[in-house]
Amino acid sequence: MADPLRLRPEDRPDFEAVLHLALTSTDIQAALGADPTGRATARLRLRALGDADETAAAARAEYGTYLALRTSAEPDQPPHPAAGSLLPALAVLTPLIAATSAAVLLVLGYVLQLTDTEGTLPGSLVTAGWVLTLIAGTSALLAFAATLRTAIRGGDGTARAARVQQARQNWQRALLDRGLLPHLRRCLREDPVLRPTPPLGVRTADPHDSRNATNPKEHPSHVGQPEQGPADQPQ
Structure with a gap:
């Protein structure tokens, strides 16, 4: 496993x-x-x-x-990305369109009432204008609530990202030290290449090594002295 x-x-x-x-x-x-x-x-x-x-x-x-x-x-990944991108646009556009339409209908309805236009048209226009005004106000409140919720979630996401970054740094420090x-x-x-080698000691001469044997003729006491022949030996 x-x-x-x-x-x-x-x-x-x-x-x-x-x-x-x-x-x-x-x-x-x-x-x-x-x-x-x-x-x-x-x-x-x-x-x-x-x-x-x-x-x-x-x-x-x-x-x-x-x-x-x-x-x-x-x-979390949204199940419908297209719908997720469309809802914010509707939340912004709905209050604007409803408010504009309400203003036009109200002005037109009241103008027709002031001109004493007969029929139900002026009253219908005024009623439709007030309905659209209510829709505009409601959609504006919903958009404000959605914006506030997004801001709160964004702040929580920032704090969570800071905790993740701190945990990452703690892991990297432990990975380095331990x-x-x-x-x-x-x-x-x-590594044999980097392993320190012990210092070389002074080599001791072997008295039985013929290579290290000193020639009596090369002894310092004989340097500069002529060899004694049989005639030069004391009687």
Whole structure:
């Protein structure tokens, strides 16, 4: 069964960013300076990327919190995107159209009443104008309520996004301190190229080694003195 807290593909860029930060730390850089070719740095980076899941397990608690907050902060997808985009437009246009139509009908109806026009037309126009006025007021209140609700949800979304960002930073810090830095230091100790060599001691001459045997004729006490022949020997 797959581990639910296994490092997800969308979080790989964050892992690589933290790895880059770990590689630039002072002690890691000092150790990598022993290999001027840069091959040790490449080997260390490839090994850390290959062991990403095992390294990330050191910060699984913070990673689980980050995943939970990120999942809860994801917006729900509307089932009908077309309807979702049409409703805000209707909420804005309905009060304007209703108010304009109401004003025209009311003015026309009252003008006809002032001119003593016979019939039911002036009264019908006035009634229709007041109905449209009521519709305009109601739709305006609904639009204001929808706008207020969107503002409240937007503020809540901002706070939730801040919590997600804080959880992400906590995970990255735990990944750096408890995961990548110990892993890189262990890899450096295991790298034969970067392993420190013990200092060479002073070589002790072997008295039985013929190569190190001193020629009596080359002894400092014989330098500059002629060899004694049989005639020069004391009687």
